Each structure stands twice: as C-alpha cells, then as structure tokens.
Amino acid sequence: MSELLVIEKTMCDRCEGEGYLTHPVYQAFYEYLAGIDAQQPAEINAAKEAWWRKNGYDLDDENPPEETYPCTKCQGTGDLWGYVPLHEAMQRQLPGR
Numbered sequence: 569m570s571e572l573l574v575i576e577k578t579m580c581d582r583c584e585g586e587g588y589l590t591h592p593v594y595q596a597f598y599e600y601l602a603g604i605d606a607q608q609p610a611e612i613n614a615a616k617e618a619w620w621r622k623n624g625y626d627l628d629d630e631n632p633p634e635e636t637y638p639c640t641k642c643q644g645t646g647d648l649w650g651y652v653p654l655h656e657a658m659q660r661q662l663p664g665r
C-alpha cells in the first residue's frame with residue numbers, strides 16, 4: 569500500500585521567514601541607545617562601550633555577540649518543508665475553506 573503526499577512549504581514560524589534571528593541582547597542595547605543624551609560620536613561610542621561592559625562584554629578581549637544568527641529551525645532558509653496527504657491537500661483547496 570502506498571499513499572500520495574504533497575510537499576508543503578510554509579513560512580518558518582520562529583524567524584517569520586527571515587531566515588535569521590536577532591540576538592536578544594540587542595533589543596536592550598537599542599532601547600538603551602534610543603534613551604541616551606549623547607550627541608557627539610565620541611560620546612556615543614563611549615556610552616556604547618560602557619553599556620557592553622556593564623552587560624558583561626569586555627570589548628578589549630571579547631566582541632559583542634553577532635547581532636543576527638541563522639535560524640536553527642529552518643537552517644536559515646526561512647521556509648519549512650513537510651508532507652501533506654493528497655486528500656487533505658485537495659480538501660484545503662475547496663471553496664469556503
């Protein structure tokens with residue numbers, strides 16, 4: 569006995585189809601940057617360095633983590649692939665569904 573299957577491609581729900589994820593520390597970093605009062609590039613850079621140090625990254629020895637990394641659920645493609653029984657796929661195509 570065999571069963572006919574249809575290949576189904578769906579958007580990855582973890583990365584919402586982007587193929588990458590943003591390291592969570594960057595959300596806090598950007599919130600901090602939006603709130604600082606510095607105007608000059610040197611002041612801004614000093615504030616950035618201070619923030620990273622305060623959050624456990626010594627910039628002399630260790631760079632901040634990469635801002636984005638490939639999504640582990642879809643291997644960076646943004647798509648998930650699966651199989652659907654043919655009869656189920658045909659039912660999904662019926663009007664009103």
Ligand SMILES: [Zn+2]
Pocket residue numbers: 580581582583584585586587588639640641642643644645646647
């Ligand atoms: Zn993904």
